[in-house]
């Protein structure tokens with residue numbers, strides 16, 4: 004019986020993990036969990052995610068159990084197990100072996116096909132309300148959100164009205180980034196010279212977590228922004244009350260310089276052609292670092308400034 | 312004179328790389344002095360450095376892989392520690408350093424740890440399993456190894472001379488372009504990967520030729536052991552995928568060195584193209600790693616279940632199926648670029664179709680165990696750990712292949728957990744199983760079981776404790792590569808993950824203890840029969856360690872399980888009692904070509920990184936001269952006389968008389 008121990012221990016470990024998963028579930032439902040979205044897009048994505056997990060668990064769990072059961076039963080020391088050294092082929096089993104995963108993937112394929120189309124980020128949301136237009140631009144290392152209809156802009160803070168569809172146009176003024184608000188759902192790339200679109204909606208007021216999901220250099224960890232969902236009236240007040248310098252080419256020139264951990268601030272008076280000028284590369288891209296180990300004009304790589 | 316190289320290149324202001332670099336250099340010097348003092352240098356030079364014997368090259372590959380595994384693991388410990396500390400704080404690694412650590416970690420683990428380990432085992436095992444004396448191009452094989460070592464050396468050199476890339480293990484432009492990464496880090500990456508990539512491509516050519524052209528008499532394709540099939544599939548993938556990598560990185564190199572605009576923001580460059588090309592290599596790459604791993608599990612599970620592999624032909628079909636489909640799925644790495652519903656759906660479905668092949672394999676291993684007599688040795692434990700772990704890792708992979716789910720999980724810690732799940736649970740477990748399984752063949756003694764099993768249990772538990780929390784933080788919205796953060800909900804999970812690393816460290820220590828204890832007790836653990844596990848394929852039909860020529864007389868294969876068949880019928884092969892007719896053998900001569908080539912390749916790589924053009928020319932001339940000298944060699948082989956072959960083989964024949972498992976009859 005010496006060899007049974009390991010398998011029992013392994014089974015115990017697996018059981019423990021399942022238990023952990025169950026206990027975990029409530030804690031996942033807090034904070035900015037992607038499983039606790041506050042808008043229709045996030046909900047749609049999360050439902051597809053859970054559907055896919057359930058479909059797969061239906062074969063994954065039994066397979067793990069059978070693996071452990073076979074390993075345990077057919078241990079060399081078990082004299083009751085029948086040794087069948089020539090059992091190497093069975094047409095019937097082969098058929099089952101190929102069809103179980105195939106059927107699962109068939110089912111999942113349907114989910115993928117429908118989900119990909121219904122939840123395509125470029126697709127407008129089915130809503131009667133006119134979407135709020137927001138143009139997002141990533142710089143090294145901050146987010147700029149332009150509200151073209153309101154002629155205002157905001158750095159590292161995204162204020163949105165609750166319950167109204169949001170239509171984003173997203174580009175980058177330097178390297179790749181990914182726009183991501185876990186509670187709203189769907190992420191999308193921000194790329195220089197290209198414009199991505201994203202449709203989202205937030206149904207619950209609150210302050211959420213916003214970040215970049217694609218590594219963009221040394222200041223990446225500070226590519227954080229605060230998505231804040233407020234009731235429509237409050238949004239209108241905020242938009243009307245935004246203060247700040249105008250966002251023109253000179254202001255963009257400052258943004259193009261690298262800086263980290265920039266506290267949120269706003270602009271009033273936005274050149275409406277600015278977003279397209281950046282996206283179509285009429286404005287030059289971000290400057291990048293002015294030093295680096297082994298680069299011309301090397302200084303200490305770490306003494307770079309933290310403006311502004 | 313020295314291009315961009317100045318004293319500024321040495322990070323005098325950063326104690327961590329400086330001290331660790333100094334320790335590594337001192338340790339290397341220490342070993343060198345010790346070797347010279349002991350007078351082992353000539354032995355090392357003759358038997359190892361210039362060896363073209365596939366067994367020795369395989370062992371050197373594995374050694375390199377293990378060293379790099381340790382280096383990569385140290386990076387991992389640093390990252391987990393950083394994220395445990397950097398809550399509302401900067402931690403102990405500034406971003407400039409942290410970014411290098413994760414970039415080096417990924418590059419080293421995939422290209423300089425996992426690849427050499429897998430290729431090393433392939434080197435050692437495939438010719439033995441095919442029943443042949445060497446690979447098709449033995450000297451080329453040595454060149455492959457030494458070029459891989461060059462790549463590893465360049466990456467490690469960047470620790471103290473200059474810097475490594477701060478772009479991630481795949482240097483996505485525009486971040487990796489000169490404008491955003493003016494330092495030498497990306498250049499180190501480019502030349503290290505290019506040089507070792509040449510080595511890998513040559514390995515691919517070598518093994519495809521060997522497997523297609525050089526099998527023992529009677530070994531038809533459908534009599535090849537499963538590991539050979541997976542090695543073939545993996546090498547076919549290398550042949551198809553590595554040129555793509557080389558071309559892609561060459562384009563980035565042209566951008567950085569000669570002002571081209573393939574991927575730049577300006578002048579019509581398109582960085583998205585890089586993403587497509589790099590993943591056209593990158594996705595097959597993960598199957599280059601995992602297919603041979605599947606092969607190892609197939610051998611181990613069959614041997615220790617005392618049964619042939621269930622559904623052999625099905626397994627072959629599944630392997631080739633995965634081999635082909637893995638080229639049609641690359642877009643799943645950037646569903647979130649917004650390619651549209653149709654494109655995303657097609658690639659999502661293609662990706663999940665791969666899981667069918669993997670699922671079939673799973674069930675076939677399951678039915679290999681069914682009706683077996685399972686011996687729970689260390690390699691078998693690794694295999695069972697793999698079977699139960701990999702299923703869920705594959706499941707999270709398929710989940711990421713569902714575009715709407717990926718829209719929430721792309722580049723998150725969930726993704727990090729996924730690929731570690733499959734690479735650790737799939738490739739690393741396989742390599743450790745393989746090393747334990749074939750160790751007696753390579754060195755003539757078994758590895759000690761107690762410490763091996765301890766290593767397994769710590770690794771399995773450590774894996775779950777480290778990576779399950781990462782799935783959770785991924786679901787809580789944490790993205791990868793964060794140097795610091797201020798979300799309180801993430802903290803506890805990152806602390807658990809850091810604790811998991813401690814368990815993994817315990818596992819790594821047990822593994823090292825196992826190797827040391829086994830070495831010290833090697834006389835007790837000695838296996839003289841050459842067949843310690845009651846094996847089924849041809850590598851067990853020769854002595855441990857095998858003589859240079861592997862087989863005194865090439866085996867005649869008559870069944871899918873060549874050696875098992877021989878044992879069962881207890882006849883033919885060497886004929887019981889009646890000695891075979893020995894003949895003189897010709898074996899390839901050792902050659903320093905690989906080593907010298909790599910020496911010049913290192914010079915070329917270093918010179919290119921630092922723009923030292925004259926040195927680059929010296930290197931090129933040297934490498935070319937080496938090549939010419941090799942081409943002009945006039946005695947490529949040496950002869951082992953028949954008496955010598957007989958003498959070496961007789962000893963093993965006598966030992967086999969006493970062997971258990973019926974090998975005595977041979």
Ligand code: HEM
Pocket residue numbers: 597598600601643644645662663665666669704705706707708709710711712713717720721722726729730733734737738
């Ligand atoms: C059932 C099979 C698998 C499926 C369906 C699958 C699917 C995926 C998908 C969709 C992604 C991209 C996710 C994203 O970036 O958002 C991914 C990433 C990755 N997978 Fe898998 N995978 C599978 C098996 C494997 C195996 C066997 C390995 C390695 C041996 C592996 C290694 C990786 C790596 C390294 C990455 C991430 C690379 C990076 O972004 O840096 N996967 N996988």
Ligand SMILES: [Cu+2]
Pocket residue numbers: 593594640641643644
């Ligand atoms: Cu992939």
